[in-house]
Amino acid sequence: MPDATSLIPVFADIVGADHVIADPDRLKALAIDGVVAKLMVSPKTMEETAKIMAAAYKDDLSVIPIGGGTKMALGGIPSRADILISTKRMDSYLDYDIDNLTIQVESGLTIAAIQAKLEAEGKGYFLPVDPPHSRNATVGGVVATNDNGPKRLLYGGLRDNVLGNTVVLANGDIVRAGGKVVKNVASYDLTKLFIGSLGSLGLICRTTFKIGLKPEAEASLLLPFNDLSKAGSFLQRIISSFYYPAALEVMTANTMAHRKDILKTEGNYIVAVFCEGISEAVDRQMKDLSEIGKNEGALAAVPLRGAQHRDFWIAYRDFADDWSKTDPNLILLKSNFVISKHAEMFAASEKALSDAGLRYALAAHAGTGTLYTAILPGADLESRKESIIGEIRRLTDMAVGNDGNLVVERAPFSLKKQVDVWGRIKSGFSLVRGLKERFDPTGVLNPGRYVGGI
Amino acid sequence: MEKKQLLQKLAEIVGKDDIRTSEMQLQEYSYDASLIKGKPDCIVIPESTLEVSRIARLAHENHVPLIVRGTGSSLSGGPVPVRGGIVLLTTPKMNRILEIDIPNQRVVVEPGVITLQLKNELAKYGYLYQPDPASEKTSTMGGNLAENSGGPLCFKYGVTTNHILGAELVLADGEVINVGGKSLDNPGLDLIGLVTGSEGTLAIATKIILRIMPKNEGVKTLLAIFDTVNDGANTVSEIVKSGMVPSTLEMLDNLAIKAVETFYKIGLPTDAAGLLLIELDGLNDGLDRLAGQIIEICKKNNAREVSLAKNNAERDQLWTARKGAFGATGRLRPNYLVNDGTVPRTKLPETLRRVGEIGKKYNVEIANVFHAGDGNLHPLILFDERDKDELARVHKAAFEILQVCVEVGGTITGEHGVGVEKLGALSLLFSPADLNALRKIKRVFDPDDILNPGKLILMESESSERKEVVYA
Ligand SMILES: Cc1cc2nc3c(=O)[nH]c(=O)nc-3n(C[C@H](O)[C@H](O)[C@H](O)COP(=O)(O)OP(=O)(O)OC[C@H]3O[C@@H](n4cnc5c(N)ncnc54)[C@H](O)[C@@H]3O)c2cc1C
Numbered sequence: 001m002p003d004a005t006s007l008i009p010v011f012a013d014i015v016g017a018d019h020v021i022a023d024p025d026r027l028k029a030l031a032i033d034g035v036v037a038k039l040m041v042s043p044k045t046m047e048e049t050a051k052i053m054a055a056a057y058k059d060d061l062s063v064i065p066i067g068g069g070t071k072m073a074l075g076g077i078p079s080r081a082d083i084l085i086s087t088k089r090m091d092s093y094l095d096y097d098i099d100n101l102t103i104q105v106e107s108g109l110t111i112a113a114i115q116a117k118l119e120a121e122g123k124g125y126f127l128p129v130d131p132p133h134s135r136n137a138t139v140g141g142v143v144a145t146n147d148n149g150p151k152r153l154l155y156g157g158l159r160d161n162v163l164g165n166t167v168v169l170a171n172g173d174i175v176r177a178g179g180k181v182v183k184n185v186a187s188y189d190l191t192k193l194f195i196g197s198l199g200s201l202g203l204i205c206r207t208t209f210k211i212g213l214k215p216e217a218e219a220s221l222l223l224p225f226n227d228l229s230k231a232g233s234f235l236q237r238i239i240s241s242f243y244y245p246a247a248l249e250v251m252t253a254n255t256m257a258h259r260k261d262i263l264k265t266e267g268n269y270i271v272a273v274f275c276e277g278i279s280e281a282v283d284r285q286m287k288d289l290s291e292i293g294k295n296e297g298a299l300a301a302v303p304l305r306g307a308q309h310r311d312f313w314i315a316y317r318d319f320a321d322d323w324s325k326t327d328p329n330l331i332l333l334k335s336n337f338v339i340s341k342h343a344e345m346f347a348a349s350e351k352a353l354s355d356a357g358l359r360y361a362l363a364a365h366a367g368t369g370t371l372y373t374a375i376l377p378g379a380d381l382e383s384r385k386e387s388i389i390g391e392i393r394r395l396t397d398m399a400v401g402n403d404g405n406l407v408v409e410r411a412p413f414s415l416k417k418q419v420d421v422w423g424r425i426k427s428g429f430s431l432v433r434g435l436k437e438r439f440d441p442t443g444v445l446n447p448g449r450y451v452g453g454i
Numbered sequence: 455m456e457k458k459q460l461l462q463k464l465a466e467i468v469g470k471d472d473i474r475t476s477e478m479q480l481q482e483y484s485y486d487a488s489l490i491k492g493k494p495d496c497i498v499i500p501e502s503t504l505e506v507s508r509i510a511r512l513a514h515e516n517h518v519p520l521i522v523r524g525t526g527s528s529l530s531g532g533p534v535p536v537r538g539g540i541v542l543l544t545t546p547k548m549n550r551i552l553e554i555d556i557p558n559q560r561v562v563v564e565p566g567v568i569t570l571q572l573k574n575e576l577a578k579y580g581y582l583y584q585p586d587p588a589s590e591k592t593s594t595m596g597g598n599l600a601e602n603s604g605g606p607l608c609f610k611y612g613v614t615t616n617h618i619l620g621a622e623l624v625l626a627d628g629e630v631i632n633v634g635g636k637s638l639d640n641p642g643l644d645l646i647g648l649v650t651g652s653e654g655t656l657a658i659a660t661k662i663i664l665r666i667m668p669k670n671e672g673v674k675t676l677l678a679i680f681d682t683v684n685d686g687a688n689t690v691s692e693i694v695k696s697g698m699v700p701s702t703l704e705m706l707d708n709l710a711i712k713a714v715e716t717f718y719k720i721g722l723p724t725d726a727a728g729l730l731l732i733e734l735d736g737l738n739d740g741l742d743r744l745a746g747q748i749i750e751i752c753k754k755n756n757a758r759e760v761s762l763a764k765n766n767a768e769r770d771q772l773w774t775a776r777k778g779a780f781g782a783t784g785r786l787r788p789n790y791l792v793n794d795g796t797v798p799r800t801k802l803p804e805t806l807r808r809v810g811e812i813g814k815k816y817n818v819e820i821a822n823v824f825h826a827g828d829g830n831l832h833p834l835i836l837f838d839e840r841d842k843d844e845l846a847r848v849h850k851a852a853f854e855i856l857q858v859c860v861e862v863g864g865t866i867t868g869e870h871g872v873g874v875e876k877l878g879a880l881s882l883l884f885s886p887a888d889l890n891a892l893r894k895i896k897r898v899f900d901p902d903d904i905l906n907p908g909k910l911i912l913m914e915s916e917s918s919e920r921k922e923v924v925y926a
Pocket of ligand 1 (some may be wrong): 521523587602781870
């Protein structure tokens with residue numbers, strides 16, 4: 001097999017020498033689970049990307065896409081890594097059709113940059129997605145990892161808000177999936193196939209999103225509880241009501257410990273509710289939910305508005321990033337399950353981890369059935385490793401038992417080697433493998449990182 | 455295998471009584487709600503996943519086409535056995551609501567459940583399944599899944615695919631798998647997303663998991679009458695731009711209004727050029743003010759009249775009119791053809807104007823009933839199938855309308871599917887590389903082209919690159 005470095009002149013020809021990096025030190029800094037690529041190439045356009053991929057394909061070289069680099073810890077350990085393709089220079093707005101409430105953008109743009117641009121229009125336009133790593137996550141990364149945030153409850157997830165993806169396949173073919181209209185049933189829904197596919201089928205170069213218009217009013221409500229079961233029954237009551245909060249969250253008291261400037265509430269557990277809509281309906285929800293909350297045992301009901309409200313949600317989404325700064329060995333698990341089990345899953349995780357003597361911080365999207373478990377092993381990972389692996393297995397069983405699964409979103413290399421980061425393989429995997437073989441017959445895209453080690 | 459042997463094997467699976475072979479019965483399943491026809495070799499009525507699986511295995515081993523059929527209300531030829539084969543009916547015996555899981559806001563149904571039957575059942579719990587194809591009284595959940603059906607409420611709540619979270623599937627070779635589930639975001643490829651809208655060509659859904667929601671506290675329904683269709687379309691754009699998210703923004707043009715009035719006699723002005731049906735839902739608080747704001751926008755855009763439904767009876771009447779619009783319009787002539795292109799909302803006035811011009815050019819009568827909020831047009835072209843010259847003009851007009859939709863940034867079908875009808879229009883939208891990628895999907899799921907062959911995309915490349923529509 002030829003070495004990737006032999007393609008340096010070819011790539012330099014396509015993107016310019018400045019955008020081909022072969023310096024081992026710079027590449028080492030981008031290692032994925034310790035695996036260092038031979039080259040990083042940064043195309044400016046989809047056509048350049050297609051040429052790079054076609055050339056790599058001919059020489060059977062593997063390709064790993066990278067955007068903001070916020071989620072490179074996700075997935076299995078790469079079985080090989082020849083060329084990193086950075087999408088960061090693909091940062092144009094292509095079909096900026098705000099009148100129709102759709103935009104097509106290149107995949108290297110950050111979600112934050114798009115939000116800022118839409119906000120600058122001054123008319124309330126926004127992208128209805130709020131994934132974690134809010135500053136640096138790019139469109140391509142967010143779509144490829146299907147990374148949803150708290151407001152998914154009201155706005156739906158990526159599969160509901162992405163209208164089209166244009167993708168470069170392993171061999172350099174450009175494939176356009178979907179379009180810019182909300183209703184579109186022209187042949188198979190290829191758009192969805194690429195959402196959450198972690199670059200295993202193709203490199204996403206362009207994505208078309210629905211955009212939203214900010215409702216008249218928004219505010220949030222923080223409800224501290226000492227008793228988890230009370231928080232749980234409050235949440236379930238709201239989920240089953242005609243109130244329609246945009247997000248419905250519960251976390252442990254320490255989850256936002258790094259942001260005491262933002263979260264000052266007492267209580268062992270904090271419930272956070274995001275309300276938005278027409279002014280009267282927001283006022284009503286803030287009032288009713290405070291009352292219901294207090295009746296259900298909340299210690300207080302603290303309204304947040306304006307900048308306080310906005311900052312809270314960004315800090316909340318990024319809680320695991322904050323923890324990883326003080327605890328670089330942080331292990332982040334994301335489990336999904338049927339929605340009524342949010343309190344049970346939360347309580348069981350807490351119990352399992354505290355019984356094992358592990359530190360942790362939890363945050364759950366109660367309304368959509370997602371739990372983030374951050375295990376904080378501190379400096380001494382080795383002595384705790386076995387017990388952490390045991391807990392990951394136990395939590396996976398629990399999520400699977402509640403019709404879900406568990407993904408290890410990040411973990412130190414030594415631990416990753418010993419767990420299946422994608423949780424339990426479910427039925428239908430032969431189709432997943434079949435699709436992989438059709439779209440990437442030589443297995444050069446993100447090899448080893450996706451579900452089932454494909 | 456000889457046909458006789460095949461029938462015998464099928465009888466071993468489902469029992470002799472659940473096989474139909476008489477000429478009359480075969481005729482009955484030779485069509486759908488389009489004009490496409492094709493006769494099956496036999497009809498089979500399974501009652502369980504296991505039976506479906508065994509039928510699939512039999513079809514697979516013998517290379518016999520297998521076509522699932524709900525109630526045959528498809529408008530694109532979806533369930534028509536254009537290459538013969540076994541038609542599998544879901545409605546007689548696979549029609550149970552298996553589970554209503556209120557705490558988790560999910561239901562599990564068999565594919566033969568009728569959409570409205572599910573909604574009515576859920577109403578008893580104060581819950582809603584949102585997607586509402588106008589055909590909900592007759593269409594099945596299996597058909598809704600396979601066509602990724604839309605409806606008026608989809609402007610706010612999304613189409614069927616946004617509400618289907620999982621399914622039990624029988625694959626082409628009889629293997630039974632489960633995809634998705636009651637929970638969201640299962641890791642791995644979005645197989646349920648891929649199967650939804652696949653028109654029975656990838657797998658047979660034997661159980662479907664759906665998302666349901668608690669009923670809204672309040673609803674307001676408004677009716678606005680316009681003297682030009684453009685005023686109506688501009689009203690829609692302005693409402694959407696204002697940031698309001700009505701659950702419904704539906705329009706009818708003059709011909710459709712006249713047809714509905716003739717049929718339902720509910721007092722619609724038959725000289726009006728456009729009728730806009732708007733619905734708001736949510737908490738009661740502020741709904742009146744929003745309705746007021748909408749009335750203002752309608753008036754500003756020259757609405758002749760705007761009224762608010764005073765009670766449920768009035769509201770039901772408006773909805774009956776909207777949902778019966780196809781049927782009523784269709785009665786004006788022996789046949790009608792529903793076009794289903796979708797365009798970006800701001801292109802509605804231009805597209806409608808061009809649709810009108812196309813009608814004139816080919817001398818065919820076109821009525822418009824459309825989901826204005828999401829730009830999904832339904833030009834209904836009226837004709838008489840027996841008039842071959844007219845039929846030919848209808849084909850040309852229909853194709854040109856699709857061309858216009860694609861030209862302005864839209865698509866060839868918003869909710870009715872490609873079926874047989876729009877195979878020849880795929881290349882308006884897709885490059886050869888795109889079409890190849892779509893074929894890869896079919897090859898993974900059904901390499902031998904057993905499930906509903908000849909629909910959605912043809913495995914032989916030339917035919918998908920033909921540029922025409924096929925209606926009969
Ligand atoms: C008057 C009228 C109004 C309509 N209004 C609307 C509307 O507002 N919105 C809209 O979207 N559509 C509408 N339609 C079209 C049609 O009703 C829908 O496409 C509907 O979902 C079809 O359901 P069905 O049960 O009749 O399916 P069928 O017509 O029987 O089949 C449709 C397709 O689904 C496949 N299929 C059926 N069951 C299964 C299964 N279990 N597994 C896999 N594949 C399966 C079939 O093979 C076929 O390809 C309308 C049709 C009519 C006649």
